[in-house]
Amino acid sequence: MAIPTSRVKEKAEIKINEEKCTGCGLCVSVCKDFGLELENKKVKSSPNPLFGCIGCGHCMAICPSNAIEIHGRELSPNDLFDLPGQKDAATYEQLLTLLKRRRSIREFKDLPVEHELIEKILDAAKTAPMGLPPSDVNVLILDNQEKVRAFAKDFCDYLDGMKWLVSTWFLALMRPFWGKANDELFRGFVKPLFHTYTNNMRKGVNLVNYDAPLAMYFYGSPYCDPADPVVAATYAMFAAESLGLGTCMLGGVHPLIQSGKRAKKFRESQGIKFPSKEGLFVIFGYPQVTYHKGIQRTFASVVTKK
Incomplete structure (x- = not known):
C-alpha cells in the first residue's frame, strides 16, 4: 500500500533498463524501501518492498548508467539535474559567515522585493529535505505592502472575535487540562501578544507583520511531516539573506488560526488550504537598519551520551 499525501495516493513506478544496468548495486544500497534487489548481476524490482516506491528518486539519482527511471508521485526523469561540483560549494566558513550575519529585521525600506528575487527564494526553499515526497508544504505569498497589511488587519479583526481565548475565566478553566507550562505561556506571552496586535492595529500600527514588502507563510497538510514547513521556511530565510534581504520569522500567527470554525473561515478567506501542525x-525586505554586532546564542543543553 502506498503512503498517501495530499497530492498523491499511489506508489511510483520503477522502470529498469536491463541493457544499461551494470549491476553495480548502488541503487539497491540507497533504497530504504527495499524495493530493489540484484539478481544475476542485474537490478530488478523487489517483490516485497516496505511501502512501495515513495518517489524519493535516490536510485535514479545515483545510477551511473542512467538505467533507472521513476515515474509518479510528481517525479519523472525530467526532474533530474547535474549536481554542482564540490569546488562550487560554499565552504564552512562562508556558510557560518552567512548564518552569523543574519539578524531578525522588522524595519524595512519602502522598496518592493523584485519578482526575480521571490522566485530565487522559492527555488532555494524547494531544495529543503522533507519527511516524505512529494512535498506537502504549501506557501502563501503576500508580495507587496498592501497585501501584507490587509492580512494583518484581517487577522486582528479575527482576534477581536476570539478575546475569550485569553480571558481570565478561560485561562483558569484550562490550566488543569493543559498544565503549568502552557498556562505560563498563555498568560505571559499569548495574552499580551493578543492585545498588542489588536490595540496597535486600531491605532494604525501593524505589529503583526510590520508592513513588510513581502511575506511568505509556509504550512503543511494533514499528511505533512510537522517539520517540513519549518525547514522550508528556514531555507527561504537564508536564501533571502544571501540575496541582500532582511528577514524575520513570525511565530505569533500560525498557532492562532488552526482550530475551530472561525479559524477555518479565516484560513479560507486568505486562501490557506489546510490547517497545519x-x-x-x-x-522579507531591504533592511532600513544595519547591525554591527552579533549575539552569541546557546542551546538549553548539549549532552553526549556515554
Whole structure:
C-alpha cells in the first residue's frame, strides 16, 4: 500500500533498463524501501518492498548508467539535474559567515522585493529535505505592502472575535487540562501578544507583520511531516539573506488560526488550504537598519551520551 499525501495516493513506478544496468548495486544500497534487489548481476524490482516506491528518486539519482527511471508521485526523469561540483560549494566558513550575519529585521525600506528575487527564494526553499515526497508544504505569498497589511488587519479583526481565548475565566478553566507550562505561556506571552496586535492595529500600527514588502507563510497538510514547513521556511530565510534581504520569522500567527470554525473561515478567506501542525510566516525586505554586532546564542543543553 502506498503512503498517501495530499497530492498523491499511489506508489511510483520503477522502470529498469536491463541493457544499461551494470549491476553495480548502488541503487539497491540507497533504497530504504527495499524495493530493489540484484539478481544475476542485474537490478530488478523487489517483490516485497516496505511501502512501495515513495518517489524519493535516490536510485535514479545515483545510477551511473542512467538505467533507472521513476515515474509518479510528481517525479519523472525530467526532474533530474547535474549536481554542482564540490569546488562550487560554499565552504564552512562562508556558510557560518552567512548564518552569523543574519539578524531578525522588522524595519524595512519602502522598496518592493523584485519578482526575480521571490522566485530565487522559492527555488532555494524547494531544495529543503522533507519527511516524505512529494512535498506537502504549501506557501502563501503576500508580495507587496498592501497585501501584507490587509492580512494583518484581517487577522486582528479575527482576534477581536476570539478575546475569550485569553480571558481570565478561560485561562483558569484550562490550566488543569493543559498544565503549568502552557498556562505560563498563555498568560505571559499569548495574552499580551493578543492585545498588542489588536490595540496597535486600531491605532494604525501593524505589529503583526510590520508592513513588510513581502511575506511568505509556509504550512503543511494533514499528511505533512510537522517539520517540513519549518525547514522550508528556514531555507527561504537564508536564501533571502544571501540575496541582500532582511528577514524575520513570525511565530505569533500560525498557532492562532488552526482550530475551530472561525479559524477555518479565516484560513479560507486568505486562501490557506489546510490547517497545519506546524507553520511559519517569514517577512522579507531591504533592511532600513544595519547591525554591527552579533549575539552569541546557546542551546538549553548539549549532552553526549556515554
